[in-house]
Amino acid sequence: MIRDVKQLDIDGKRVFVRVDFNVPIENGEITEMHRIESTLPTLRYILPKAKKLIVASHLGRPGGKKNPEYSLAPVRAALEKLLGCPVTLAPDCIGPEVEALVGQADPKVLLLENVRFHKEEEKNDPEFSKRLAALADVYVNDAFGAAHRAHASTAGMAKCFTEKGAGLLLKKELDYLGTLLASPERPFAAILGGAKVSDKIGVINNLMPKLDSLLIGGGMAYTFLKANGVSIGRSLVEEDRVELARDLIAKAKQSNIALLLPVDHVAAEGRDKDPVAVGENIPPKLMGLDIGPKTIALFGGAIKKARMILWNGPVGLFEDEKFSAGTKAVARAVVESGAVSIVAGGDTVAAVEQAGVGERITHLSTGGGATLEFLEGKKLPGIEALEVAR
Ligand code: AMP
Numbered sequence: 479m480i481r482d483v484k485q486l487d488i489d490g491k492r493v494f495v496r497v498d499f500n501v502p503i504e505n506g507e508i509t510e511m512h513r514i515e516s517t518l519p520t521l522r523y524i525l526p527k528a529k530k531l532i533v534a535s536h537l538g539r540p541g542g543k544k545n546p547e548y549s550l551a552p553v554r555a556a557l558e559k560l561l562g563c564p565v566t567l568a569p570d571c572i573g574p575e576v577e578a579l580v581g582q583a584d585p586k587v588l589l590l591e592n593v594r595f596h597k598e599e600e601k602n603d604p605e606f607s608k609r610l611a612a613l614a615d616v617y618v619n620d621a622f623g624a625a626h627r628a629h630a631s632t633a634g635m636a637k638c639f640t641e642k643g644a645g646l647l648l649k650k651e652l653d654y655l656g657t658l659l660a661s662p663e664r665p666f667a668a669i670l671g672g673a674k675v676s677d678k679i680g681v682i683n684n685l686m687p688k689l690d691s692l693l694i695g696g697g698m699a700y701t702f703l704k705a706n707g708v709s710i711g712r713s714l715v716e717e718d719r720v721e722l723a724r725d726l727i728a729k730a731k732q733s734n735i736a737l738l739l740p741v742d743h744v745a746a747e748g749r750d751k752d753p754v755a756v757g758e759n760i761p762p763k764l765m766g767l768d769i770g771p772k773t774i775a776l777f778g779g780a781i782k783k784a785r786m787i788l789w790n791g792p793v794g795l796f797e798d799e800k801f802s803a804g805t806k807a808v809a810r811a812v813v814e815s816g817a818v819s820i821v822a823g824g825d826t827v828a829a830v831e832q833a834g835v836g837e838r839i840t841h842l843s844t845g846g847g848a849t850l851e852f853l854e855g856k857k858l859p860g861i862e863a864l865e866v867a868r
C-alpha cells in the first residue's frame with residue numbers, strides 16, 4: 479500500500495520532500511516554472527503542520543561534482559516567491575552545515591543544494607541515502623519525473639523510513655495512470671506519435687489488450703505504413719522494426735482493435751522545404767511530416783467516440799508551423815470529445831499548450847521516461863520504495 483502525504487503523521491515533524499525541480503535555466507533565469515508550480519499543493523499542505531520542511535531535487539547533469547552552473551539558487555528565489563515565506567538554500571545536501579540548518583527553527587523551509595553534486599546520488603549509494611535520511615522524520619516523494627530511476631534521494635532513502643508516502647502530484651499521476659491501466663473507461667483510445675516506434679513498443683504491448691482503438695501518427699507511423707506495403711518516400715522509418723510493426727497490425731486485427739494509420743499526409747522534400755499535400759502513398763522524393771485532412775477526419779471520428787484517451791507523441795513535426803495543423807487538430811478533437819484525457823510527454827504537453835487547450839485536458843502527465851515506463855507496466859523503483867504494509 480502507498481499512503482499519500484495527507485495520511486502521514488507530519489505534525490511537528492521534520493519532513494523531507496523529494497521534488498523534481500529540474501527546470502530549464504538561461505542566464506540565471508528560470509524559463510519554465512511548471513515543475514515548481516505543480517509541487518506547490520504538496521508543499522503548502524506540509525508547511526503549516528511540519529516543524530521543518532526540507533526540499534531536495536536534482537538539476538541537470540553536473541556529473542557528481544559541485545558546479546555553480548547547476549546550483550538551485552535560482553529555484554530558491556522562485557520558491558520563496560511562490561510560497562510567500564523565506565526559503566534558505568543549504569550549501570550542500572548532506573554534512574554538518576546542513577544538519578545545523580535543519581536543527582534551526584528559522585527559516586522553516588530549507589532547500590538542499592543539488593543532490594547530483596554527489597556521485598553517490600545516481601549510484602544509489604546506501605551510506606549517502608542514510609545521511610540524507612538522517613535529516614528527517616518523514617519522507618515524501620513528489621518527483622514523478624524521477625521515479626523510474628533508483629537513486630539515493632528517491633528509492634534509496636525511502637527505504638530508511640516507516641513514515642513515508644506520495645506527494646499530491648505523485649498521487650495524481652498514480653491515480654490517473656493507474657486507472658488507465660487497471661480499469662479504463664471504454665471506449666478507450668490511445669493516440670501515439672513522435673519520432674520512434676522503438677520507444678513505444680513496450681507501451682503498445684502493454685496497452686493493446688485494454689484498447690478499443692489505437693491511432694498512430696507522426697514519424698513512427700511510416701514504419702507501420704511500410705509494413706502495410708504503402709510507399710513512404712523518404713519519411714522517417716526504422717527498417718529493423720518493420721517486421722514488428724507487421725506483427726502488431728496482425729495482433730490488433732485478431733483482437734478486434736481498430737488500428738488507424740494515416741491515409742494522407744503533408745509532405746515536403748525536406749524539413750525546411752514547402753509543404754505538399756499527398757494521398758496515402760508518398761512520392762519517392764518526399765517525406766511525410768504531418769497527417770493530412772482525411773486522416774484528421776478519420777482520427778477525429780475515433781476520438782469523438784472515446785470515453786478515455788491517452789495521447790503520447792505529436793502526429794507531425796509540430797515545432798514547425800507548416801507541419802503543426804494535424805497535431806493541433808488532434809488536440810482540439812481530444813478536448814471536444816469530452817472524454818477523460820491524459821496527455822503524456824514533454825512534446826505532447828507543449829503541443830496541447832500551443833493549441834491553447836492545455837487547461838481542458840484532464841491530466842497533463844509530468845513524467846517523460848517515467849510515464850512511458852509506468853505505461854509499459856514496469857514497477858518504478860521510486861514508487862515501489864514507498865510501499866508500506868497495511
Ligand atoms: P518523441 O520524442 O519520440 O515523442 O518524438 C517527438 C518528435 O517527433 C517531435 O520533435 C516531432 O516533431 C517529431 N516528429 C513527429 N512527426 C514527425 C515526422 N512525421 N517526421 C519527423 N519527425 C516527426
